[in-house]
Amino acid sequence: MTRFSLLATAAATLALAACGGESEVTQYGSNPTLPEPSRGLIPTMTIASPAGWGDRRPTVPEGYQVTAIATDLKIPRQTLVLPNGDILVAEGKGGGDAPVMRPKDMIAGYFKKKGTSSVKGGDQLTLLRDANGDGTYEGRTVFAENLNAPYGLALIGNRLFVANQDSLVRFDYQPGQTRATAAPVLVTRLPAEINHHWTKALTASADGRYLYVGNGSNSNIGERGMAVEEERAMVWQIDAATGAHIRYATGLRNPTALAVQPGSGQLWAVVNERDELGANLVPDYLTSVRQGAFYGWPYAYWGPNPDRRVQPFKEEMVARAVRPDYSLQSHTAPLGLAFSSAAMGARFADGAFVGMHGSWNREQPVGYKVIFVPFRGGRPAGAPIDFLTGMQADGKTFGRPVGVTVDPRGALIVADDLSNTVWRVTPAQARAPARIASVQ
Numbered sequence: 001m002t003r004f005s006l007l008a009t010a011a012a013t014l015a016l017a018a019c020g021g022e023s024e025v026t027q028y029g030s031n032p033t034l035p036e037p038s039r040g041l042i043p044t045m046t047i048a049s050p051a052g053w054g055d056r057r058p059t060v061p062e063g064y065q066v067t068a069i070a071t072d073l074k075i076p077r078q079t080l081v082l083p084n085g086d087i088l089v090a091e092g093k094g095g096g097d098a099p100v101m102r103p104k105d106m107i108a109g110y111f112k113k114k115g116t117s118s119v120k121g122g123d124q125l126t127l128l129r130d131a132n133g134d135g136t137y138e139g140r141t142v143f144a145e146n147l148n149a150p151y152g153l154a155l156i157g158n159r160l161f162v163a164n165q166d167s168l169v170r171f172d173y174q175p176g177q178t179r180a181t182a183a184p185v186l187v188t189r190l191p192a193e194i195n196h197h198w199t200k201a202l203t204a205s206a207d208g209r210y211l212y213v214g215n216g217s218n219s220n221i222g223e224r225g226m227a228v229e230e231e232r233a234m235v236w237q238i239d240a241a242t243g244a245h246i247r248y249a250t251g252l253r254n255p256t257a258l259a260v261q262p263g264s265g266q267l268w269a270v271v272n273e274r275d276e277l278g279a280n281l282v283p284d285y286l287t288s289v290r291q292g293a294f295y296g297w298p299y300a301y302w303g304p305n306p307d308r309r310v311q312p313f314k315e316e317m318v319a320r321a322v323r324p325d326y327s328l329q330s331h332t333a334p335l336g337l338a339f340s341s342a343a344m345g346a347r348f349a350d351g352a353f354v355g356m357h358g359s360w361n362r363e364q365p366v367g368y369k370v371i372f373v374p375f376r377g378g379r380p381a382g383a384p385i386d387f388l389t390g391m392q393a394d395g396k397t398f399g400r401p402v403g404v405t406v407d408p409r410g411a412l413i414v415a416d417d418l419s420n421t422v423w424r425v426t427p428a429q430a431r432a433p434a435r436i437a438s439v440q
Helices: 003-018 103-113 315-320
Strands: 064-070 076-081 087-091 124-129 139-144 152-156 159-163 167-172 185-189 200-204 210-215 234-239 245-250 255-260 267-271 283-288 326-330 334-339 351-356 369-376 385-388 401-407 411-416 421-427
Touching (some): 064 124, 076 152, 076 411, 087 152, 087 401, 152 210, 159 200, 200 255, 210 255, 234 255, 267 334, 283 334, 351 401, 351 411, 385 421
Parallel strands (some): 152 200
Antiparallel strands (some): 076 087, 087 124, 124 139, 159 167, 210 234, 234 245, 255 267, 267 283
8 A cells, every 4th residue: 555545544534533522531630530442443633733823822820921932943842940040942853763563653653743843853952041030031042052852951060961862961061151161971871772752851859969861662552562662661760970870660651751849859750651542541640750660551551450452461560550640631741840839829839830742642632731730748639720721722733832840930931842932921920021023
């Protein structure tokens, strides 16, 4: 079958699949509804149709304001607020040469690509500076270039760490500098063969001794064989001084963002779960990451619910699977995580912001927003609150959130890799920043 006829057949199949409808189930919180698995020839897909923002802006809660502080970036993924208030933006688009194993892989890949930016990834770090603190980031320089799909960022003292798709590297950093003065130093290699899930999440322990890196799986559910999953679907703990690592936690299909909880020092992650079990399986999630714990992939999901698609199946692994802390609904694709502070206002002082990139494999899209998960006593408590929305309307998609970062001065920084924008959300009582050019 030719590529053209295969895609034509896929389009017809998708049209028929869309006629079936999808029932909505409650899937936020610690006890999500888990329907029976539903498998088809190919997954139902509704692909984002990109459109420029024009005069539109995202929607934020009453009492807050949103401003585009940088536009025309080259696929912004994650951000880091430096001690002097400068913002570093990691820009890039990764992925390896994963061979197509099934016709539906080619079909899904073709359509998914249509819902992303056509801009080439920058493979660089861009520094944004607001020199007078008025909320307008008039300074913009390339801090470092010729990287390899940089994603995760962390600062420990005067050492700036960057997680490329194939390596963890380090720059020397002095407050106020606008460009790296030397080439990066290799800390350790990261799994990069095939690189089906290429993003390498990164955060540092509270004491600065360790770094944590998220390595996503090389498949949906082990269809490439488990040999290529060595050191994948897990979080590494890396000694920041030596680069030596251990497997900190396993069974995490794609841990796309990591953050250390203030006060407790507990490591948390958001995880993209598996596909092809239906619109409402399996819930993506927010969870504390416990050393030595196994979170199920690929043999089980949401605790001891077996997924026998992977062969050879290991029954003994199902009983070991740890239940995650908080469901974020199936296929929302969380890619950003940041704990809040009192500077964000009383309603959003205690909890975590989560950037949801948005679904592709559902008839009714979900995600495409930033939510706030309230905490109480150090744990998620209650329903999520929409914080940054309005990224889809009238069949068009204007933005897709990735990284979220809390500025201690009272702002949420959001990277949008569809419109190639960095957004800044602040309480409205803060001095309003000057307006910048409209997003194109």
